[in-house]
Amino acid sequence: MTAIIIDGKAIAEQVILKVKDRVETLKQSGITPGLTVVLVGDDPASQTYVGSKEKTSKRLGMDSTVLTRPSTVTGQELLELIENLNNDESVHGILIQLPLPGHIDENKVLQAIHPDKDVDGFHPLNVGKLLLNQHGFIPCTPFGVIQLLDYAAIPIEGKHAVIVGRSNIVGKPMGQLLLNRHATVTYTHSRTEDLASYTKQADILIVATGQPLMITAEHVKPGAAVIDVGIHRNSDGRLSGDVDFHSVKSVAGAITPVPGGVGPMTIAMLMENTCLSAERMAQ
Numbered sequence: 112m113t114a115i116i117i118d119g120k121a122i123a124e125q126v127i128l129k130v131k132d133r134v135e136t137l138k139q140s141g142i143t144p145g146l147t148v149v150l151v152g153d154d155p156a157s158q159t160y161v162g163s164k165e166k167t168s169k170r171l172g173m174d175s176t177v178l179t180r181p182s183t184v185t186g187q188e189l190l191e192l193i194e195n196l197n198n199d200e201s202v203h204g205i206l207i208q209l210p211l212p213g214h215i216d217e218n219k220v221l222q223a224i225h226p227d228k229d230v231d232g233f234h235p236l237n238v239g240k241l242l243l244n245q246h247g248f249i250p251c252t253p254f255g256v257i258q259l260l261d262y263a264a265i266p267i268e269g270k271h272a273v274i275v276g277r278s279n280i281v282g283k284p285m286g287q288l289l290l291n292r293h294a295t296v297t298y299t300h301s302r303t304e305d306l307a308s309y310t311k312q313a314d315i316l317i318v319a320t321g322q323p324l325m326i327t328a329e330h331v332k333p334g335a336a337v338i339d340v341g342i343h344r345n346s347d348g349r350l351s352g353d354v355d356f357h358s359v360k361s362v363a364g365a366i367t368p369v370p371g372g373v374g375p376m377t378i379a380m381l382m383e384n385t386c387l388s389a390e391r392m393a394q
């Protein structure tokens with residue numbers, strides 16, 4: 112078997128075109144969705160991600176602002192900055208690019224964002240709403256994965272979804288979203304014994320471990336949908352994921368590539384969340 116390759120770039124483009132229409136409708140009633148990204152320090156990967164977010168939001172006709180602060184910024188200074196953005200009516204979405212420098216209390220900073228502007232979906236109130244299956248903001252990467260599965264017409268209800276990785280940003284919300292869609296969900300992680308015995312049961316296998324190429328054909332049930340959330344740059348400069356694409360694609364039924372799988376969807380869903388925030392505030 113050779114897997115269907117799920118084209119995240121093309122699906123993200125479809126999502127973005129729909130958001131663009133909604134942005135135009137908002138603009139006709141005098142509202143321009145505004146996204147402010149706060150970038151602390153000079154981590155090259157973070158700079159690249161923030162650059163992509165800025166470029167896409169501008170392409171959609173949104174107001175895009177990037178506020179950069181040196182890695183020596185204090186937690187108090189960040190809290191004051193967030194307070195100003197919370198009170199600024201032209202700002203519909205606030206995103207603090209992670210990771211923050213070690214001396215800053217990340218939880219405190221994320222909790223300072225007004226939940227109605229928390230387009231990353233990291234505020235405890237939005238985390239709670241996801242758990243209760245209520246309308247808040249859904250974290251962009253797992254939200255994007257659900258969209259990928261839907262666009263690729265991969266059934267979720269009643270299926271066994273196995274998540275590898277339990278981060279607050281991806282693994283945990285991913286499992287909850289799949290549960291809300293009536294999947295049977297198993298969480299696995301770095302301390303799971305005999306990982307393959309679980310992953311081999313998955314109809315939908317979501318891999319978000321941060322470990323390059325750790326999932327191989329031996330971990331995958333024939334015909335499964337495999338979603339690779341990882342992205343790593345090899346020593347030769349090439350990008351790869353947490354999944355060994357070349358071995359797994361001959362076993363899986365569908366698979367996301369890296370690059371061009373989950374990555375473009377994360378940005379598309381950030382645009383969706385920012386637009387949604389502006390629509391809610393307009394009501």
Ligand code: GUN
Nearest residue numbers: 206207208209210231251
């Ligand atoms: N760093 C890596 N992924 C993310 C994300 O989804 N949101 C933010 N704010 N920072 C990140």
